[in-house]
Structure formats: C-alpha cells, structure tokens
Amino acid sequence: MLHKSFQNSAGAALLPAHGIGASATKPAISIAGLRVAFGDVPVLHGVDLAVNKGEALGIVGESGCGKSVTWRAVLGLLPKSAEIGGEARIGDLDLVGARQSVLDRVRGGRIAMIFQDPASALNPVHRIGAQITEALRLHRGLSGAAARAQACCLLDQVGIAAAASRLNAYPHELSGGQNQRVMIAIALAGRPELLIADEPTTALDATVQAQILLLLKDIQRDTGMALVMISHDLAAVAAVCDRACVMYAGQIVETAPKHTLLTAPEHPYTRDLIGAIPPSHGPRMRLTAIAGAPPQRNLPPGCAYAPRCRHAIAVCRTSRPEPRQVAARHSVRCLRLDAGTYQ
Amino acid sequence: MTLLRLNNITRRFPLGSPLYGPRKYLVAVDGVSLDVEMGRTTGIVGESGCGKSTTGRIALGLEPPDSGGVLFQGFPLPRIDSKKWRAQRRQMQLVFQDTLAALDRRMTVSALIAEPLAIHGIGDSASREQRVAELLHGVGLGEDHGRLYPHQLSGGQRQRVVLARALAPKPSLLVCDEPVSALDLSVQAQIVNLLMDLQQELGIGLLFISHDLRVVRHVSDRIVVMYLGRVVEQGRADAIIDQPAHPYTQALVSAMPRLPGGFDHYVALPGEPPSPTDRPCGCPFHPRCPLARDVCRQSLPELLPLGPERQVACHVVRH
Structure with a gap:
C-alpha cells in the first residue's frame, strides 16, 4: 500500500514532465572510482554513482562521511592539497583533472551548487539584482534590461514577492529563507x-525549511533538471528525493529508491540510522544508539562499519564488502547479506 | 509535585541608545507561565527568536525577569549573586549546545567534572575523586577519558562530559538548551537515551529546549510551544503533536517531514517569523495565520484551557 502510493507521488509526477525515454536512462553525471585524500589521510574510498537526468537523488550521512567532499571534488572546489583520483563524467567530459577554464564553464552553467549558509555565499556589498545578473551575464550572455527582466523572472520563480523592487535589496535586508531563495535563483540562472x-535548509527555521524543500522539489519537477540533495537529515531527503544513497566513512553503503530505503533497508547502518530518528507520530520507542564513532583516519581492515555493527561476524572484520545488487535499483555493501539474511 | 514554576514572566531588552527619542524594546519573553514537575520533562519548542532560551535562563535565575516570578520548590528564587542564590544553584544546572565553549580547554575532563564539587564545597578530595569516577561511568565514559582534554574528545563525548559536570552536585533541575542540536544523528540518539536513563535513575526534572519537534516529543511529558515570546499552546506531548490545536502548532507539526510520507500533510505557512523587535499588534501570529479574523488583529488572545490538560492562545480555535 505504502509502496504504491510512493510510486504514484514521485514516479508518476516525473513521467509527463520530461517524457522518460532514451534521455532518462542517460545519466546527467556519472562518477566512477572517485577517491580523495588530504595528505596521507584518505577521505573518499572509491565512490561510484550515477545521477540520471531529471532525477532527484539524496545523499545522506553523518558529518565526515564524505558526502560534501564527493561533490566538491567533482566541481574542483577542494583545496590544492587534496589528491583526487577516479572520474566524473558529464557527457564526454571528465571533470576530474579538467582545466580551470573548462570547470569555469561547467560550474554555474551545466552544474550549479547551493550551500548551507546563504548569507556567507552572497556578497554582502552588492545588491541581489547585481548578483543574479552577474550569473546571467556569465552563463547566458545576457546584459542590461534583458538580464534585469530575466532576474526578475527568476526571483518570481523562487517565490519572492514584489520581485522587481527586491532586486535592489542587499542580502542583509532579506531573511535567511529569502537569501536561500536568492541563492537558488542564482543557481537557476545558468539553466x-x-x-x-x-x-540547503540546515540553517533555517522549521517552517521555512519546509518551504525551501518544497520549492526545490517543484523547481526540479518543472524544469526537469537533476537534483542532488546532500543532507544529514534522512526525513528531509525522503521528502524531496526519488532515490537516496547512504554514505559511511567515504563510501556509499546503500543505494535504493526512497520508499525501499525507508521501508526495507538492508544495510545495518541504514537501519540503525532510521532507528536513531525520533518518530514524529505513534508510540515512542527507545532510539537506536549506534555505539562508538565513525573511523577517524584509516579504515579498519574489514568493513568500515564492522566495529559499530550489531550484526558483525568474524569475516566482517577481515574482508571488505563490495556493493551487491539486491534488487533492480537497490545495491548494498554488506557481507552479511551474501551469507543470507542476518535477522 | 511542582519543582519549578514560572509565573507570568516577562523580559525585555532595551535597543539602541537612551539619548535619542523614545526607547524601543525587544520583548523576548512576554507573559510566559509554565511548570516543571519533579522527575518529569517539560519541553519548549519554537523557532529562532521565540524566546525559548531566554525563558531557560530566567528559569535558572541567570537572568532576572522584568515582571512575574520564578518559584523553585515552592519558594521564590533568591536575589542573583546572593549567598543564598549560590547555594541554590547547586540544585539547578544548565546544559548548553556548544560543548567546546562550555568546557575550559586547559582543564582535563576529571578536573572539569570535579570543579563544580569544589565550588559548592562538596566532599573532600578523596571523595571527589571517587564521585568523578562514578560520574564518568554514569555518562558512559571510561576512566581513561578523565585524563584527556576537551579537544581530544568527539562532540558526543564532550556532551557527556558537560552532562557529568551538570550532574556532579546532584541537582534536582536540569535546563537543557539545544543539548543535541550540534550532534550527528547516531550520537544524538546516544545522548537522548542517556539523558532519559539518567532522569529515570536520578528523578531530576528537565526543562528541555529545542527547535527540533521530533526530539522534544520524544523526551517530553509536556510541551510548551512558543511564538514571538508568547506561549501559544501547551499540553501533553503526544496530544500536542498528534492533535495540534493552535494554527501555528499545526503548521510547525506539518513542516516536520514524516518517515515515510514526507510533507503529505503540509500546511503552507506564508512568510517567516517576524523579528521580536517589531511585533505585530493583536495576536503575534496573525500576519501568517490562515484563520486570522478582525479580532486577531486587534486583541491579544489569552492562554485559556481547551479540554483537559491543554491550553491554547487563539481567538478562533476556541470558538
């Protein structure tokens, strides 16, 4: 029952918007074997991931699991000290190791990014109109009245009332939620x-967080762009995305459509993570407290989660699990799964 | 038995210089009344600027209210910084969100936990040492941790140290201001479980302040919902979240994504909470309220009973 209603809300809405066909199967970006190390500390241990066109994908994990580093590495936003290996392709272009001039055209153009704290991402001494038209000039070649008219449309699209007069405002004159809307408008400027x-909503109040999440979902559906939402909040990801990846210690441990991930998670870490969320309704149960902390520097010899896992057996501490396909779009990195179910 | 009672407290902060024109005020807390029962938890929930932290500080006597009174175990709080006040502070402790700021980085964990014992003159050095070991064990840390410095610990371990420090003088009231907001989900669950276990074991009353409705529902017996310095609704935790009566509580509950289900029951709420320096007249919530009528723009609704064990401040819902 639940399963079906989810498919209707996410799946069916997706179909007419961008006519799933040949284009839907071609990924917007595909990442293979992405590794990142800072000096002798590895932080990403081979991330493989494809985001389909028009898809909303969530990346969930706790701090330090590499969810932000993955995308910063793809876009060349990491400091020079980072050693990056592997590949990240959009079309025929590999972004890992690409020249700055190539990245400059991709960033803000084909791939845009918004961050947690909109107030620090916006320039405080420029009017927001100027900051939006700058993006339009760089990525769309618009200037003058045309750029201003387009900026006005963008503000309208992200739900800022009285858009034309708001173009003259400075970031400090707007609230946190409105600044995040402006950031989204700038991100959309390059189509x-x-x-x-x-x-995107961690720094915002609860009622505003819901507004921004639903705005992102609407824009993604209307424009047909792909959306990657990085968050520590599984509930927020589930509200926006069609599919989600769970990351732990620099690896993806489980990928599944969101209803599968929420109702039938396979990896013990995903289960524990869901059990750690206080339920929003129904009876109160004791929360699942995951003992210990994620590995700090080097991974343990076996499965990265084995030291904290309640289902770990001897083999988990010695050999590393590879991702295994358990259903059509559901892959899990767990040795216990190979040995049959652990329940 | 009532451990702590806030009676119609108000706190405002002056803005700008007194030299120019009439003085403007930021009204942080406006006529708030609430109770914390012994061994029970009262949760305060609300968005930033709603006055929840100021209420917590007033409850501890760290901030004097401009009007209204604070009763602790039936008696008014002594004057701040008086000898009596300091003796009473033993009974009431505070847990903050930012653990790195709350712990002196040049002291070891053992010294940090022993400090409140020394300040309140509890025991001699041998018995203090023993009490520190007990407390470390009680919050799930080993004796080895006692020799470490705060920066050598993870965020969750530091929050355990803060808890041990707060529990050292055996308080009967703990005010927790966003105690788990800075922590990762798995660690948050550890600390929430620990807090609930300790409460059960020690019978302390908790005033639990958070913006996170899920956590507040989980730990609290009663919930107080605040908006712009005023209590808009209070009652039993399950009842407030499952059947919110006030339109703001309804919006707040619906803005919490469900698992699974997401925003299936979302009630769109226009705009953002206004600044407490510029409060709308009438009901402070009326500019965003889907039910607002003329009366809401003109007069401030009082917090009145709605059914058993629930109070709501709304002109419309009550009719």
Whole structure:
C-alpha cells in the first residue's frame, strides 16, 4: 500500500514532465572510482554513482562521511592539497583533472551548487539584482534590461514577492529563507542540468525549511533538471528525493529508491540510522544508539562499519564488502547479506 | 509535585541608545507561565527568536525577569549573586549546545567534572575523586577519558562530559538548551537515551529546549510551544503533536517531514517569523495565520484551557 502510493507521488509526477525515454536512462553525471585524500589521510574510498537526468537523488550521512567532499571534488572546489583520483563524467567530459577554464564553464552553467549558509555565499556589498545578473551575464550572455527582466523572472520563480523592487535589496535586508531563495535563483540562472544542494535548509527555521524543500522539489519537477540533495537529515531527503544513497566513512553503503530505503533497508547502518530518528507520530520507542564513532583516519581492515555493527561476524572484520545488487535499483555493501539474511 | 514554576514572566531588552527619542524594546519573553514537575520533562519548542532560551535562563535565575516570578520548590528564587542564590544553584544546572565553549580547554575532563564539587564545597578530595569516577561511568565514559582534554574528545563525548559536570552536585533541575542540536544523528540518539536513563535513575526534572519537534516529543511529558515570546499552546506531548490545536502548532507539526510520507500533510505557512523587535499588534501570529479574523488583529488572545490538560492562545480555535 505504502509502496504504491510512493510510486504514484514521485514516479508518476516525473513521467509527463520530461517524457522518460532514451534521455532518462542517460545519466546527467556519472562518477566512477572517485577517491580523495588530504595528505596521507584518505577521505573518499572509491565512490561510484550515477545521477540520471531529471532525477532527484539524496545523499545522506553523518558529518565526515564524505558526502560534501564527493561533490566538491567533482566541481574542483577542494583545496590544492587534496589528491583526487577516479572520474566524473558529464557527457564526454571528465571533470576530474579538467582545466580551470573548462570547470569555469561547467560550474554555474551545466552544474550549479547551493550551500548551507546563504548569507556567507552572497556578497554582502552588492545588491541581489547585481548578483543574479552577474550569473546571467556569465552563463547566458545576457546584459542590461534583458538580464534585469530575466532576474526578475527568476526571483518570481523562487517565490519572492514584489520581485522587481527586491532586486535592489542587499542580502542583509532579506531573511535567511529569502537569501536561500536568492541563492537558488542564482543557481537557476545558468539553466543547469544538475543542481547540487549541500544542506540547503540546515540553517533555517522549521517552517521555512519546509518551504525551501518544497520549492526545490517543484523547481526540479518543472524544469526537469537533476537534483542532488546532500543532507544529514534522512526525513528531509525522503521528502524531496526519488532515490537516496547512504554514505559511511567515504563510501556509499546503500543505494535504493526512497520508499525501499525507508521501508526495507538492508544495510545495518541504514537501519540503525532510521532507528536513531525520533518518530514524529505513534508510540515512542527507545532510539537506536549506534555505539562508538565513525573511523577517524584509516579504515579498519574489514568493513568500515564492522566495529559499530550489531550484526558483525568474524569475516566482517577481515574482508571488505563490495556493493551487491539486491534488487533492480537497490545495491548494498554488506557481507552479511551474501551469507543470507542476518535477522 | 511542582519543582519549578514560572509565573507570568516577562523580559525585555532595551535597543539602541537612551539619548535619542523614545526607547524601543525587544520583548523576548512576554507573559510566559509554565511548570516543571519533579522527575518529569517539560519541553519548549519554537523557532529562532521565540524566546525559548531566554525563558531557560530566567528559569535558572541567570537572568532576572522584568515582571512575574520564578518559584523553585515552592519558594521564590533568591536575589542573583546572593549567598543564598549560590547555594541554590547547586540544585539547578544548565546544559548548553556548544560543548567546546562550555568546557575550559586547559582543564582535563576529571578536573572539569570535579570543579563544580569544589565550588559548592562538596566532599573532600578523596571523595571527589571517587564521585568523578562514578560520574564518568554514569555518562558512559571510561576512566581513561578523565585524563584527556576537551579537544581530544568527539562532540558526543564532550556532551557527556558537560552532562557529568551538570550532574556532579546532584541537582534536582536540569535546563537543557539545544543539548543535541550540534550532534550527528547516531550520537544524538546516544545522548537522548542517556539523558532519559539518567532522569529515570536520578528523578531530576528537565526543562528541555529545542527547535527540533521530533526530539522534544520524544523526551517530553509536556510541551510548551512558543511564538514571538508568547506561549501559544501547551499540553501533553503526544496530544500536542498528534492533535495540534493552535494554527501555528499545526503548521510547525506539518513542516516536520514524516518517515515515510514526507510533507503529505503540509500546511503552507506564508512568510517567516517576524523579528521580536517589531511585533505585530493583536495576536503575534496573525500576519501568517490562515484563520486570522478582525479580532486577531486587534486583541491579544489569552492562554485559556481547551479540554483537559491543554491550553491554547487563539481567538478562533476556541470558538
């Protein structure tokens, strides 16, 4: 029952919007074997991930699991000290190791990114109109009245009332939620194929958070762009995305459509993570407290989650699990799964 | 038995210089009344600027109210910084969100936990040492942790140290201001479980302040919902979240994504909470309220009973 209603709300709405066909199967971006190390500390241990066109994908994990580093590495936003390996392709272009001039055209153009704290991402001494038209000039070649008219449309699209007069406002004159809307408008200026939202609502109040999440979902559906939402909040990801990846210690441990992930998670970490969320309704149960903390520097010899896992057996501490396909779009990195169910 | 009672407290902060024109005020807390029962938890929930932290500080006597009174175990709080006040502070402790700021980075964990014992003159050095070991064990840390410094611990471990420190003088009231907001989900669950276990074991009353409705529902017996310095609704935790009566509580509950289900029951709420320096007249919520009528723009609704064990401040819902 639940399963069906989810498909209707997410799946069916997706179909007419961008006519799933040949284009839907071609990924907007595909990442393979992405590795990142800072000096001798590895932080990403081979991330494989494809985001389909028009898809909303969530990346969930706790701090330090590499969810932001993955996308910063793809866009060349990490400091020079980072060693990056692997590949990230959009079309025929590999972004890992690409020249700055190539990245400059991709960033803000084909791929746009918004961040947690809109107030620090916006320039405080420029009017927001100027900041939006700057993006329009760089990525769409618009200037003068045409750029201003387009900026006005964008503000309208992100739900800022009295858009024309708001173009003259400075960021400090707007609230946190409105600034995040402006950031989304700037991100949309280049008509991106892919929008990466890194904890877009973490700094916002509850009622405003819901507004921004629903705005992102609407825009993604209306424009047909792909959306990657990075968040520590599984509930927020589930409200916006069609599919979600769970990351732990620099690896993806489980990928599944969101209804599968929420109702039939396979990886013990995903289960524990869901059990750690206080329920919003129904009886109160004791929360699942995951003992210990994620590995700090080097991974343990076996499964990265084994030291904290309640289902770990001897083999989990010695050999590393590879991702295994358990259903059509559901893959899990767990050795216990190979040995049959652990329940 | 009532451990702590706030009676119609108000706190306002002056803005700008007194030299120019009439003085403007930021009204942080406006006529708030609430109770914390012994061994029970009262949760305060609301968005930023709603006055929840100021209420917590007033409850501890760290901030004097401009009007209204605070009764602790039936008696008014002594004057701040008086000898009596300091003796009473033993009974009431505070847990903050930012653990790195709350712990002196040049002291070891053992010294940090022993400090409140020394300040309140509890025991001699040998018995203090023993009490520190007990407390470390009680919050799930090992004796080895006692020799470490705050920066050598993770966020969750530091919050355990803060808890041990707060529990050292055996308080009967703990005010927790966003105690788990800075922590990762798995660690948040550890601390929430620990807090609930300790409460059960020690019978302390908790005033739990958070913006996170899920956590507040989970730990609280009663919930107080605040908006712009005023209590808009209070009652039993399950009842408030499952059947919110005030339109603001309804919006707040619907803005919490459900698992699974997302925003299936979302009630769109226009705009954002206004600044407490610029409060609308009448009901402070009326500019965003889907039910607002003329009366809401003109007069301030009082907090009145609606059914058993629930109070709501709304002109419309009550009719």
